[in-house]
Amino acid sequence: MHVDLDYFFAQCEERENPSLMNKPVVVCVYSGRGGDSGAVSTANYVARKYGVKSGIPIALAKRILKDRDAIFLPVRHEFYETVSQKIMQVLRSHADKFEQVGIDEAFLDVSKQVSGDFEIARELAKEIKKEILTKEKLTCSIGLGPNKLVAKMASKFQKPSGLTIVKPEEVEHFLSEMPVGELYGVGRKTEKVMQKLGIKTIGELARYDVEKLVEVFGKTMGTYFHNASLGIDESPVQEVGRAESISRIVTLKQNTRDLNIILEEVYPLCDYVHSRVLEQGLNFRSISVIAVMKDLSIHTRSKSLGSPTSEPEVIRKMMKELFERLLEEEQELEVRRAGVKVSSFVEAKRGQTYLTDFASKA
DNA sequence: GTATGCTTTCGGC
DNA sequence: TTACGGCCGAAAGCATAC
Numbered sequence: 001m002h003v004d005l006d007y008f009f010a011q012c013e014e015r016e017n018p019s020l021m022n023k024p025v026v027v028c029v030y031s032g033r034g035g036d037s038g039a040v041s042t043a044n045y046v047a048r049k050y051g052v053k054s055g056i057p058i059a060l061a062k063r064i065l066k067d068r069d070a071i072f073l074p075v076r077h078e079f080y081e082t083v084s085q086k087i088m089q090v091l092r093s094h095a096d097k098f099e100q101v102g103i104d105e106a107f108l109d110v111s112k113q114v115s116g117d118f119e120i121a122r123e124l125a126k127e128i129k130k131e132i133l134t135k136e137k138l139t140c141s142i143g144l145g146p147n148k149l150v151a152k153m154a155s156k157f158q159k160p161s162g163l164t165i166v167k168p169e170e171v172e173h174f175l176s177e178m179p180v181g182e183l184y185g186v187g188r189k190t191e192k193v194m195q196k197l198g199i200k201t202i203g204e205l206a207r208y209d210v211e212k213l214v215e216v217f218g219k220t221m222g223t224y225f226h227n228a229s230l231g232i233d234e235s236p237v238q239e240v241g242r243a244e245s246i247s248r249i250v251t252l253k254q255n256t257r258d259l260n261i262i263l264e265e266v267y268p269l270c271d272y273v274h275s276r277v278l279e280q281g282l283n284f285r286s287i288s289v290i291a292v293m294k295d296l297s298i299h300t301r302s303k304s305l306g307s308p309t310s311e312p313e314v315i316r317k318m319m320k321e322l323f324e325r326l327l328e329e330e331q332e333l334e335v336r337r338a339g340v341k342v343s344s345f346v347e348a349k350r351g352q353t354y355l356t357d358f359a360s361k362a
Numbered sequence: 363g364t365a366t367g368c369t370t371t372c373g374g375c
Numbered sequence: 376t377t378a379c380g381g382c383c384g385a386a387a388g389c390a391t392a393c
Binding site for chain 1: 377378379380381382383384385386387
C-alpha cells in the first residue's frame with residue numbers, strides 16, 4: 001500500500017485557515033533576493049487547474065493567477081514536519097512493515113494482515129483515509145498493489161482523495177496504455193531518449209528488447225525499466241535508517257564569481273550542517289560543495305577525508321578549497337546558489353569532544 | 363578479473 | 376518575454392586494490 005498526502009504543504013495551510021479553501025493557494029520558497037524571486041513548492045488543485053505546479057517560478061505563478069484571488073504563502077517547514085510526524089505515527093500503526101518516503105508519503109506492507117486479500121485491503125485503506133481525515137483533517141490518496149511500484153503508480157492514478165486498487169491480474173492492463181513518462185523513474189530526460197527509440201507507452205517499453213535497453217541505459221537502469229514496465233518489483237518495504245547525507249544550499253544575494261562573497265554566504269550553512277551532524281552523534285568522512293550557476297546548471301566538487309570528523313573548522317577549510325577549485329574549473333558563469341553537503345557518516349564515540357573544546361579550555 | 367572506493371551527475375518530490 | 380528552491384538517494388564512470 002502506498003499513501004500519498006494530497007498537495008501536502010498547501011493542504012496544511014488550508015486546514016489552518018479554511019477561508020483559503022476554494023481559492024488558488026500557492027506555497028512558495030522565496031529565495032531571499034526580494035520581490036517574487038523563488039520557486040513554487042506546491043499548489044492546491046484550484047491553482048493547478050491553471051497550470052501552477054511545483055518548481056515553476058513564483059513570478060510566473062503570479063502572472064498566471066493574476067485577478068483570480070490567489071493566496072501566496074511562504075513555506076513553513078517545521079509546521080509541516082509536525083503534522084507529518086503525527087500522520088506517520090497513524091500510518092505506522094496499521095503496517096506490518098513501514099517505510100516513510102519524504103515528508104508526505106509512505107509504503108505500508110499489509111499483505112500479512114489482509115492475507116493477500118485485496119478486498120480486505122480495500123477496507124483497511126478506507127479506514128486509514130477516514131482516520132487521517134478525523135484525526136488530522138487531511139485527505140490522502142492511496143494505491144493498493146502487489147508491490148511497491150504498482151502501489152505507487154496506483155496512488156498517483158486518482159487524486160486528490162483517491163483510492164485505486166490494482167490486483168495482480170490487472171497490472172498489465174493498468175500500465176500498458178500509460179505514457180512512458182508516467183512510469184516511476186522515467187523523468188523528462190529519459191522520456192526524450194525513449195521517444196527517440198519509438199517508445200511512447202509503458203506497454204511499448206515492456207515489448208522492447210531488454211538487451212537494447214541495457215545498451216542505452218546501462219545494466220541497472222535498463223533492467224529496471226524492463227521490469228518496471230511489466231509491473232515487476234521485488235524491493236521490500238523497509239524502515240529508512242539515518243540520512244546518508246546532510247546538505248544546505250542558499251541563493252546568493254547576487255550572482256558572483258568572487259570566492260570571498262560566496263564563502264561569506266556559505267559559512268553560516270556550515271554551522272547549520274555541523275549542528276545537525278552533532279545532534280545525531282555522527283562524524284562524516286566526505287564533504288561536498290554545490291554551485292548552481294546563472295544558467296541553473298549544477299556543479300559539485302567533493303573530497304573524502306582521511307579520518308572521520310565533525311570539526312566546523314574542517315568543514316570551512318575544505319569548503320574554501322573546493323569552491324576555489326570549482327571556480328577555477330568552471331570559468332564560464334557566475335554562481336547563483338551555493339551550498340555544502342557532508343556524507344559518509346560514522347557513529348561518533350560517546351562523549352566525544354572536539355579540538356575547539358580543548359582550545360577554549362587551554 | 364572482480365571488488366571497492368571516490369567523484370560527479372541525474373531524477374524525484 | 377522572462378521569470379527559477381532546497382532538499383534527498385541512486386547510478387555512472389573512473390581509478391585503485393587485491
